[in-house]
Amino acid sequence: MDYLKESADRYIRQNLNKGSKDYKPRYHFSAQVGWINDPNGLVYYDGYFHIFYQYYPYGLEWGPMHWGHARSKNLVDFEYLPVALAPDAPDESGCFSGGAVIDKEKNLLHLLYTRHYERENVIRQTQYHAYSSDGVRFTKTERAAIGEELLPEGFTSCSFRDPNPVVIGDTYYVVVGAQTKERAGAVLVYSSRDMSEFKYEFTIENENFGEMVECPDLFRLNGEMVLTFSVVALKNQDLTNIDGKASLYAVMNVDFEKKAYEFLHIDSLDEGTDFYAPQTLEDGNGRRIMLAWLDMWNNNSFSKNNRLVSNGVYTLPRDLVLENGRLLQYPIREVKDIFRNRFTVAEGGEMSKTAYIEAEMNGGSLFTFGCGDDYISLKIENGRFTLEQRQKNHITAVRKGKYRSDTFHVEIFTDRCSLEVFVDNRDVFSAQVFIECERYKIMRSEKIKILRAASV
Template sequence: MTEWTRDKRYRKLEDTTAEELETLKETVQLSRYRQTYHIQPSTGLLNDPNGLIYFNGAYYVAHQWFPLGAVHGLKYWYQYKSKDLVHYEHQGVLLNPDTSYDSHGVYSGSAFEYEGTLYYMYTGNHRDAEWGRESSQLIAKVNDDGQVEKLLPPAIPHPPAGYTQHFRDPKVFERDGKLYAIIGAQRANETGCAVLYEAEHPEGSWTFKGEIQTSLTDFGYMWECPDYFQLNGKDVLVFSPQGIAPEAERYQNIYQSGYIIGELNFETLEMTHGEFIELDNGFDFYAPQTLIDEAQRRVMIGWMGLPDTEYPTDCEGWAHCLTVPRTLTIEDGKLKQKPHMNLRSLRSNRETALGYANKFLKQLHPYEGEQYELVIDILDNEASAIEFHLRASKDEATVIRYETDTQLLKLDRFDSGRLPTPVEGTARQTYLDTPLRHLRIFVDTSSIEIFCNEGERVLTSRIFPKKTANKIKVATDSGQVYLKMTKYDIEGVKQDA
């Protein structure tokens, strides 16, 4: 096992040899857990999605990347280009840690268009001689020849008074002819919040407007990856708070991602809002970012992973992937997440079974597969509980259990194969607002994304079963349930490196 010293973590990609990188890439490609239709790193560690934008007829998606191993080290931005958010072309490194301001990492940020030009704002991470953190927010501009130019000095050279150097992840948006940047911050008293900056032009002066005033005054010690947008006439603030204690079935992961909906006054920065609601009730979801697609839909992509967690692929030289894109809507005062409609292009064939399951029937249909989309319609439910066993074998299964009376839905990966560590418990659960009637599930080689009742709840998790775990089974505790199950095989998506 490699001992990741500080020097190794902060070794530059440019200082490695082509032979070294090719050997690492070959090792990674041998992993049996490589995904087929999710963005994943060719080597090393992927984390936060960055710079998502639809610009000049194409989508651009980047992510944080440490290329030399499955640890958090010197971060780059790696970019992909797509026509549909499904099929991607590798664009390579977009931003390098090559200035004194980002010498220790190009951290998270966003893309935005201004007067026909593509810009990025991101956090530059620098460490002083005592390894103290120095955080600044930089602007990069894509020139007419396609070259990315960093505009120095930084647009925001340091945090304002009253905030620590945990000050990062700017998301830029336009409102009423002005540019705004919302930034995740930590107050001097080590509590989390989000702050707002304003500018007339991306290459001009960025003015500190203040802190967004919410009722969440003592809600974790840091808010990462904030995102503001309007949807259905409402203001939505998405962020990832760190340091939230578990409450019953809520806040069970090491860090959370969620949202509040309400109204934000841009003069006073006061936001009236409802409760903080988690975006995902599974094990592995963090640091989401949104964009507007070509049809003006709000689309979200998240990091399918968590910080401070070891995954079974770490020893193979790679870790993590991004989620499938999800279209956001507001219904009954809550965000709903539905798989983006372009994902239907992944379907390569179709099997359908119509029948019933009861406590004696352990397998509804001899479905097999490691990569597929499964659509389940519950036509009539007389059972006290239903279980769907996916990626199942004699020894392994990822179990989705629904209890009819309480509307409790549980994802259990106790027998899903190898597990990340440390993780509290092997199950995550949530109570549905309405009886379960529809499931749409995306299974890849080492992940599962479960959309309940057209996006009323979503559960996302990495799973690491054996290749022989490829069956689908259905069972009930008592009574019977009538189902329509449709399975679409997904054979993989070619990504040109």
């Protein structure tokens, strides 16, 4: 099959109304049809938030990766745009993840992505470049931006992916996830003056990089450098991980001229069961906003087996703040503004599957909702917030927060197929929810003070 952008757009148009939309989110981003995973190329350009995404429009499972594309004024309501990239080159089995950056002088939007080649047991990954003058139609360059010849000694081109550019001073720097031949994860740093010619600068290494770093994102926040990334085969059990996969952040000192770095703090980004491949952007007001794939590899069997119109959803956009060297996450105000239909939380009552609840919880607090034997339970145990989920269509798990307190301010968001809980904006829990009912029943509500309950 030839994978062309025009063919993908035509398929999307022809299949918009095929498949069930029972679990289609109301206010989280998802594709029109097909499969999505990593968010790519998040950028604020010409008055719009642009979201690109790893995309296989032709089915509900991962396939040859395209870059889907949408834009928004508020990160709640989206306009779907033509597919930005397709694996249409002879040596391209997929257009893997990457990032975006703006050339402000020329008003060009640049995309960097991984050209993945995989045939006859040969795997090769190199970094390529595409650009646009209108933010909609993209042209690929013919030669690699960062090819195999720019790999430092000891690294393999089989696992060399997810380039993400950032402007520091008058230089474009690019961070790329990589793996050594001894199977150790690393981040490689490259630079360019013009987004045309690149050179290798230095390697960032850490014991918490596992066997592979994916989707690195480097940015400045409140005067500090922050690196977000996902990890494969993480061995540190003190950092939240699911079968060795984790998404983390590091507060760092980085001296690009001296090619030196120092890790000040590393921690988990999310305590839930479904969170991977985070990426950020800076909006026109200086906010640093993060999105991630609200899923985890090998956790998505329900969607692909139940003829849904699409498979994959992103987290709520989160406003990031660095306070005393620790990352705080807030749901952006644009999301909270959409909840207008207030309801009463009472045991034995019901709640919408697209709800927002703001509450205070302390020792002995318990809030449980669901249907039949499937439920989600939020509680405080030994000064820690605990999320318990029991779902026959997904997974059974108990997740505990790291942050301890006597009283917690909690914000709960449900959106048909997802749950996100913000606990004092320090611990955040993300989970997929596939509970078969039109509305959730409130099973238990004890020692919880409801400040606001609304739906959309």
